[in-house]
Amino acid sequence: xxxxxxxxxxxxxxxxxxxxxxxxxxxxxxxxxxxxxxxxxxxxxxxxxxxxxxxxxxxxxxxxxxxxxxxxxxxxxxxxxxxxxxxxxxxxxxxxxxxxxxxxxxxxxxxxxxxxxxxxxxxxxxxxxxxxxxxxxxxxxxxxxxxxxxxxxxxxxxxxxxxxxxxxxxxxxxxxxxxxxxxxxxxxxxxxxxxxxxxxxxxxxxxxxxxxxxxxxxxxxxxxxxxxxxxxxxxxxxxxxxxxxxxxxxxxxxxxxx
Numbered sequence: 289x290x291x292x293x294x295x296x297x298x299x300x301x302x303x304x305x306x307x308x309x310x311x312x313x314x315x316x317x318x319x320x321x322x323x324x325x326x327x328x329x330x331x332x333x334x335x336x337x338x339x340x341x342x343x344x345x346x347x348x349x350x351x352x353x354x355x356x357x358x359x360x361x362x363x364x365x366x367x368x369x370x371x372x373x374x375x376x377x378x379x380x381x382x383x384x385x386x387x388x389x390x391x392x393x394x395x396x397x398x399x400x401x402x403x404x405x406x407x408x409x410x411x412x413x414x415x416x417x418x419x420x421x422x423x424x425x426x427x428x429x430x431x432x433x434x435x436x437x438x439x440x441x442x443x444x445x446x447x448x449x450x451x452x453x454x455x456x457x458x459x460x461x462x463x464x465x466x467x468x469x470x471x472x473x474x475x476x477x478x479x480x481x482x483x484x485x486x487x488x489x490x491x492x493x494x495x496x497x498x499x500x501x502x503x504x505x506x507x508x509x510x511x512x513x514x515x516x517x518x519x520x521x522x523x524x525x526x527x528x529x530x531x532x533x534x535x536x537x538x539x540x541x542x543x544x545x546x
Contacts, residue, residue, distance in 0.1 A: 289540075290345075290482040291318065291533075292473050292499060295329040295338070297455075297492035298509045301526050305335040310530035312341040317537040319343070321544065326476045328352060328469045330450070330461060330495055332388045332425060345480055350388060350425040351450060351463045351495050352472030357479055365467035367423045374444055375426050375462050376418070383430035387418040394418035426462045433460035450495035455512060461495065470498030488536075490529070491515070507532070 293299045299307055307315075315325060319342075326346040327334055332354075334347055347356040353365040367375065376387070386407075387394040396415035397403065403412075428436060437452040437460050448468045451459040469491070477487050489496070489503035492510040500506035500518040508519035509529060523532045 289322075290324045290326060290477055290480060290487045291315075292326040292328050292476065292487060292489045292503065294469075294491040294493070294496050294509075295327060295331060295334070298490050298496075298526060299327070299338070299529070304526075305337050307338055307341045308526065308530060311526070311533060314530050314533035314537055315342045318533065318540070321537060321540045323540070324480050324482060326473075326480070328472050328476070328489075328499055346476040348469070348472035348476060351448065351461060351467060352469045352498075353424045353463045353467035355472055355475050355479075357476070362479060363475055365424065365464040367426075367464050369419065371444060371447060371464065372419065372423055372426075375440065375447070376415070378428065378436045379439075380428065380430040380432060380436055383428050383433075385415055385429075386427045387415060387421075387423045388425040388427070389418065389421040389423055392421065394421070394423075424463070424467070428460040428462075429458055430460075431458055433458060436460060450493075453494060454514075455493060468498045469496060470502050473499040473502060 296302050319325060324345040325342055327344045328348040330351045332349050334349065355362040382398055385396040392411040392413050394415045394417055395412050434452040437449050440447060440449060446465045448463045450461045473487060473489060474484065477484050484502060485504040487503045488505040488507060489499045490507045490509055491500055492512060494514060497518055500515065506519045508515045508522045510525055523529055
């Protein structure tokens, strides 16, 4: 069995860095029972506190664009120069834009506006330099990001777009072709030797639809309406996830003792 978790709003409270202790304990039990654990996140970096707490067998970052197994990059999707130019050619005056390279972040930030704390911790460079690097993901923040999303869906339908709707109506994330969480779950399951039928995916947002749709079991965390049609079960939030995982561990333990 493989359990695949989104981070923000699923394993973690939104923008958090620490997994609740009860959740970590339940995952340790499941790991001891032979269950494999993966993180599939929109973030480009998984916090060290999360890695230390659960020691995942596999990781997919950038909404599935980069897959890491045993600390080695197993697969990576990047923008072609043409696609990157189209993504960055937006008509959103005053938008905050971040292009995620392998080692640096490229920013277009409103002049004089304070950078978010997580950005201050990173190597940041002007957005104009992004065309000279390998880019894995581009993020936009603007009240009208849905307009740029609509343009890209019409001109570049092969790209993966998430956000620009509830619960993140002012955020838009764009990743290269086939860089989505469904492809990541499929690749991680294959690499870890687990049939898709034996996977359980947990997610709370629109970027989780692709992996919830193909998982053997799909668990919605929270109550976002657009996930209802792809979820088999629901838990109310990260604070109640531990109880679900504990029940899963109890069932596996009983089954193995028969």
